[in-house]
Amino acid sequence: MLRIPSSTYRLQLNKDFTFDDAAKVAEYLCALGVSHVYCSPYLQAASGSTHGYDVVSHQRVNEELGGAEGHERFCKKLGELHLGQVLDTVPNHMSLGKENRYWWDVLENGTSSRYASFFDIDWQPQEERLRNKVLVPILPDQYGRVLQAGGIKVVRQGNKFQVEASGQTLPVAPPSLPAILARAAEYAKSDTLSFLASSFGRLEAPEFVDRRRILARHRDKVVLYTLLERLCAEEAGVCGGIDKSLSELNANLDALDDFLNQQNYRLAYWKTSGQQISFRRFFDVNSLVGLRVEREHVFEESHALVLEWLRRGVLDGVRVDHPDGLRDPLEYLKRLREHAPDAWIVGEKILEPGEFLRESWPIQGTSGYDFLNAVGGVLVDSAGMVELGRVYQAFLGKQFAGQLTEFSAVAHEKKINVLQEALGSDVNRLTSLFVEICESNRNQRDFTQTEVRRAIRELAACFAIYRTYVVPDREEITDEDRAYIVQATECAKQKRQDVDAGLFDFLRDVLTMEVKGKQETEFVLRFQQFTGPVMAKGVEDTAFYCYNRLTGLNEVGNDPGCDGLSVAEFHAYCAKMQATHPVTMTALATHDTKRSDDVRARLAVLSEIPGRFGGVAQRWSRMNREFRTGEMPDRNTEYLYYQTLIGAWPLPVDRAQSYMLKAVREAKQQTTWVANNKEFEDALHLFVEKTLGHEPFLKELEQFVEKVKGPGRVNSLVQTLIKHTAPGVPDLYQGTELWDLSLVDPDNRRPVDFETRRRLLEELKVMKCEHVAARVMEGMEEGLPKLWVIHQALHLRRERPEWFDAEAAYAPLDVAGVKNEYVIAYLRGDSVATVVPRLTMKMEGAWRRTTVSLPEGQWRNRLTGEMVGGGRVAVEMLWKDFPVALLVREDISEGRGDA
Structure with missing residues (x-):
């Protein structure tokens, strides 16, 4: 069960x-x-x-x-x-380094390692100098320069030998030891050491597929090292001879270079990783191997x-x-x-708009980004989003005329940039593989490496989702996958008309299994593993920091170029979840979200007042012009900065500076992580410091935040209650049971004050039922209303799990009145009703006899203790004491629902 x-x-x-x-x-x-x-x-x-x-x-x-x-x-x-x-x-994936004994064994023994089969390493890349080697890009400069400067040396640790470079240690291949031990044997006049040197040199080099020979080799290697250890302990002069030989080796650059070339890895300048690394990574992180x-x-x-x-x-x-x-x-x-x-x-699983989790997957659901984006979408005003686009363009001005205002174009451009740089080695691997496929098909064999590389880049950039799931070995391909591949192919042909359309068609035919073979199968599987990193690094970690129309929508799996969801679309999403994945995870914040749920809830209010926000942003820019250094920071960065302050205020200078530095480096427009533009970064650092010390600006900022803070908190309570009552299993990210205005990691991983949360929960538990809502609302600044909603909803789920399980239906409730589009109301099973407002700043409380139809019976509001009867109920009455309503059908005599 x-x-x-x-x-x-x-x-x-x-x-x-x-x-x-x-x-x-x-x-x-x-x-x-x-x-x-x-x-x-x-x-x-x-x-x-x-x-x-x-x-x-x-x-x-x-x-x-x-x-x-x-x-x-x-x-x-x-x-x-x-x-x-x-x-x-x-x-x-796993992390690299000496602590990972699997990886250490691979670096020591190469293809003869017991663990070579554990990692996704290309042992036969196109570049011959990397054949049967792992690229280790850790050097601070070109290999020869570092070697010349004495930055690489071989050292002894007991009976083992290691290479030291750039503060890291790497193992030495046993067959390379004769270069050290043979000379040492002469110095020590030890026949036994000479025998061991020859024995290390004669170790077999079986491929990792030959398990029996690999284990035999490992046994022989262990025996040799054991004998060496014993020899060092028993024969005087052996260790001295070894150390003298090592000293000579480290002093002779040609000999040291030859010794390093005998290793199962190639030390390289760290900048080579983007184009030459020979193993699959987690995205573009060189320290994480697939x-x-x-x-x-x-x-x-x-x-x-x-x-x-x-x-x-x-x-x-x-x-x-x-x-x-x-x-x-x-x-x-x-x-x-x-x-x-x-x-x-x-x-x-990151799902893009319109995509749903495959029902064939034998799991309960996703980790909740799809829910996060759906509820975030229904809380923005669609008309206001259109206006915000004009506001954004006006703020950017002529410098960015026509740029950065079409998200799809920004996302595509950033994907291409990432494909050319950080993910270049992955593109090269796929290119080499596809060129081999072309060579074996006479109608395609004249496509060059350059053409294939361009086509692969463009096709990957055109994928609208993370990946497809074609499995040639099982002849598996869905109509959905075929449609995504065809769509990407047509997009690529349109965008790169300088590339032969037949090459794109051939790529499509391979990816859809119209053309089959061993190499084709390998290409399909590797290409599908590849498009996810393209999306993650190009869109989420780059474009999301460039396109700033409303940054609260810039969340994993979302399309910030969209204008939100209608109430009907949100209901359709929830019904789909209940029908397909009723116990998926629902989340509002994770360790990876770009902004906390409360920051996004507050920023959503800007879609209701786009003109007002546009006006203050322009005024603030004029007010802070004196703090810019020439044209730095640029207008787009400044626009992001003002939204960040509004969403996360109060925001100390150090946190604001840290976040903005991360944001501009991720955007890769003015500076990057690997090529810091110190002049720009210093100017940005100073701009943040000066503006947050400028009293006139701070006064206006605080006045504006005060206007949007209340509606933002209502948004927070709305999405919080929905998370706990919509189809799924609600997840609470640490500390977010109170107002949390965290930004992206590491900001959202700061220590949590659990003592305050424990104290506030104890206060809630001792409150009497009478006037409980009023008392909770009095604790607004501390976050008591949010904690109250969570506490009540969680205990209801614990008391009556059957009301929220896979069998509990989801049904929208009928809302009538001219303001019906400003209400989200639905029933779980037949006993729990959620009734919440949206766009509350735009509404300003004028509900004009808007009503919701509750099924017959007596309903207790778990958040206020009040009872209402079934039938038509005025939503204004439900929210008069608390901004959202959680209604439970019960007999009035039962008296349940107290604190």
Whole structure:
């Protein structure tokens, strides 16, 4: 039987918030009403990791969090409180470095490593100098210059040898040791050392597919190192001879260069990674290498501990990080489901507008970005969004005339830029593969590398979704996937008419399996793994920081060029979810959201007053002109800055500066992470400092924020209540049960003040039912209304889970009156009604006899304690004491629903 949570609470674990710290807040979470604690990844990660996604070992619990003992104490505490647990898992990649014994073994032994099959490495790239080698781009300058400057040397650690470069250490290939040990044997006059030198040189070099020979080689290598260790301990002069030989090697650049060329890796300038790296990464992160989890032995070894926790009931479910990075997501999820048939499984699948999770996937749903964007879309004013486009263009002025105001064009341009730079090595790999395919098809063999590279870039940039799921080995392709591929092909042909249209058609035919073969299959699978990073890096991590019409819509999986959703469209989305994925996760904030839910809720108000906002933005720009350095910051950055201040105010100078620096580097227009424009960054830093110290500006800013803050808080309560009553399992990101004005990470990973939250919850619990809404509203500044909505909704879900489960219907309620489009009302099952307003600043409270039709019976408002009868009810009456209404049908004599 599936173990479905009624709700989850996300905790970000790190060395400053360990298992013991999490255990201390468990009682508070239980009292709040959540059913499950949802933890960030806690298998062993790289030292100092702040997030846990850089896993280095799947066999151990992260020692910095408290290790196995701390984990056991934490789980025991949850068990005592009858709280379940969900864990974030990372199947797609691992972190590099010495802590990762798999990766260290690969660098040491190359294709003969016991773990070479674990990683997605191209051992035979087109560039011959990288054949059977892993590119390690860590050097601060060109290889030869660093070598000349003494920045690379070989050192001894006991009986082992390592290469030191740029503050990192790498292993030495055993067959290269004769270069050190043979000379050392002469100095030490040791026949045994000479024998060992020759033996290391004679080690076999089997390919990783020959498991038996690889294990035999590993055995021989271990024996040789053991003998070397014994020899160093027993024969005087051996260690001295080795160290003298090492000293000579490090002093002889030609010999050292030859020795380094014998390694299974190639040290390189860090800037080469974008074009030459030979392994699949997580997006463009060089320190995260792709896992071949589709191989059963890799799956078994990397999932053993998590699966054991699921079998024992330590975990009730998992969230699968980035399933689109996997070679075959469906196969992976089926295997996971077979091993954990009763687990609640959600995937971090990013769905673009109009796209829905594949019903063939044996999981409960997504991690909630689709819900976040749907509820955010219904809270903006469509007409106001159109006007905001004109406001944005006017603010940008002639400098950006016609630019940055069409999101699709911005997104496409940024995808192309990323394809040319950060993801260049991935493009090169696909290009080489497709050129081989062309060579084996006589009608296509004359397409050049350059043509193919351009076509692949353009086709990838034209994909409207993260990826398709064609599986040639199973002859699987859906009409949906075929349509996306055809759409992208036609788009690419239109945009690049200088490229032969026949090449695009051939790419389409390969991707749709019209043309088949071994190489074609490999290309299809790799291309599908590739388009996700293009979308993520080009759109979410670049275009979203360039296109600033209304930044509250710039969220993962959203199209900020759209003008929002109607109430009918929102209802249609919820009905679809109830029919297909009724226990998916619903979220408003995550560790990856660009802005917190409360920041987005406040920014949504700007769509209701576009003209007023446009006026103040222009006035503020004139007011702050003296603080610019020449033309820096540019108008687009300044426009983003004012929205950021409105959304997150009060915002201290240091947080504002940190956020704006991250934003402009992500935008890659004036400066970047890899090529800092110090002049621009200094000017921006100064602009933020001066404007936030300028009293006239601060006075106007605070006055404007005061006008939008109230409606923004109503928006927050609206989306919060919807999250807890719409189809799905609501997730609460740590700390967001009170007003939270955080920006993108690391801002949203600041420590949470759980003591304040615990105190406020205790105050709520002792409040008497009479006039409870008024007392809650008095605590508006502290965030008490938001905490109240969450507390009441969570406890209702805990008391009556059947009202929100897969069988509980979702039905819009009829709203009548001229303002009916300003009301969102729906029924869950036949016993819970949600009635909330939208566009409240535009409404200014004039509801003009707008009514909602409730089914017959007596309904108690869980947020005010008041009773109403069924039939036509004035929405104004429902909201007179509290901005939103959560109605539960009950017999009046039962008296349920108190605090």
